[in-house]
Amino acid sequence: MHHIGIRRETKAGERRVPLIPAHVAELARDHGLRIAVQASPDRCHADDAYREAGADVVETLPPCRTILGVKEIPVDEMQRGSGHLCFSHTVKGQDYNMPMLRGVLRKGATLIDYELIVDRHSRRLIFFGRHAGYAGMVDTLWAFGRRMLDEGVETSLAAVRRAFDYASVDDAAEHLATEVADRIRTRGVMPEIHPLVVGFTGGGNVSQGAQEILDRLPVVDVAPDELPALAANANISRRAVYKVVFRRDDRRDFARYLPYLSILVNGIYWEPGSPKLMTRDDMRTLWGAGTPKLKVVGDITCDIDGSVECNVRSTIPANPVYVYDPDAHSASDGVRGRGPVVMAVDNLPAEFPIDASAHFGDSLFPFVVPLARANFDASYEHLSLPAAVTGAVVAHGGELAPGFGHLEEAMRKAGA
CATH class of the missing domain: 3.40.50.720 (NAD(P)-binding Rossmann-like Domain)
Structure with missing residues (x-):
């Protein structure tokens, strides 16, 4: 044997x-x-x-x-x-x-x-979590670039590739820190999407890995309660991406933050019976008021019908996204359609396998x-x-x- x-x-x-x-x-x-x-x-x-x-x-x-x-x-x-x-x-x-x-x-x-x-403090000892965050953030940025191109807006993020198209995590990080970051610093964020605000939930390896990737770009940190003032300030720099991290206490009545986000990256641990972060009603309300700022939801934890109810099915690295229809509660492949683009790959670390x-x-x-x-x-x-x-x-x-x-x-x- x-x-x-x-x-x-x-x-x-x-x-x-x-x-x-x-x-x-x-x-x-x-x-x-x-x-x-x-x-x-x-x-x-x-x-x-x-x-x-x-x-x-x-x-x-x-x-x-x-x-x-x-x-x-x-x-x-x-x-x-x-x-x-x-x-x-x-x-x-x-x-x-x-x-x-x-x-x-x-x-x-x-x-x-x-x-x-896990250890005696219930901390996981064997995990891919940070690599899920790395790949999930890259795919989410890629999805945003694709969605905006479909809407006729060429952004600096259009240069981002899917995670598995990079040779390694370092290769992806270097590309973001040089070519993509330089475009943002020199060209600025397009007026149609300014300010570009990326929100994160979760405090574990998944969220931390995703934030590490975003931090390769020129980032300005803001607090959740600063979002309304940020949106109202016409003088803030266009040569940066604005990052907001939502702690546990910020998740109550989370819908109040959604109108200010361009991208939501979800990294919270969720179990059946736990409170929802973003519900079907939240999304129907948001899209019912017109075309919202929110373009992409990167559900890195990928709980189907979990903390973000727009995740109705998982995806694969070769076809990582779909558009969620908030009225029909259904999904269609690609980046075109009414509703957010959802990144829901359920084996994200496989995109950086080595x-x-x-x-x-x-x-x-x-x-x-x-x-x-x-x-x-x-x-x-x-x-x-x-x-x-x-x-x-x-x-x-x-x-x-x-x-x-x-x-x-x-x-x-x-x-x-």
């Missing part, structure tokens, strides 16, 4: 890996682990790089003690008596993945969710050896996993793990 298996990702546009070849080489060399890697023509690191690192590259994964993926692992690829790590998108009771969770229970496999591996995978693998690496040595045939109480990993076990031995019993009701409601 192999200790670790790395599966081939099958989601469109997904090129990330949980471990890069350098990680595999160290695990094989220093810890004696046998590692199998499922062959893939799309992965950001070639099969040969894994072979050179000491892995067995195979078409179908053999029996493995632990299987590592990035996105959801199909039930028919799971192995009974093995651990499976991925972003399962089940722990909020997401109805679209409840059949998968039911299949995990029927198969008797062990499901561990990266999102739940950078994101190296960072992710570094954070996962300390847990790999214990996972490789674990006996997943043991009872939950005797799994002998690090405490942070034990708390992330969603299902084991045909049952939901302690703390996840509520998902039984979610599966029932989803008809699973």
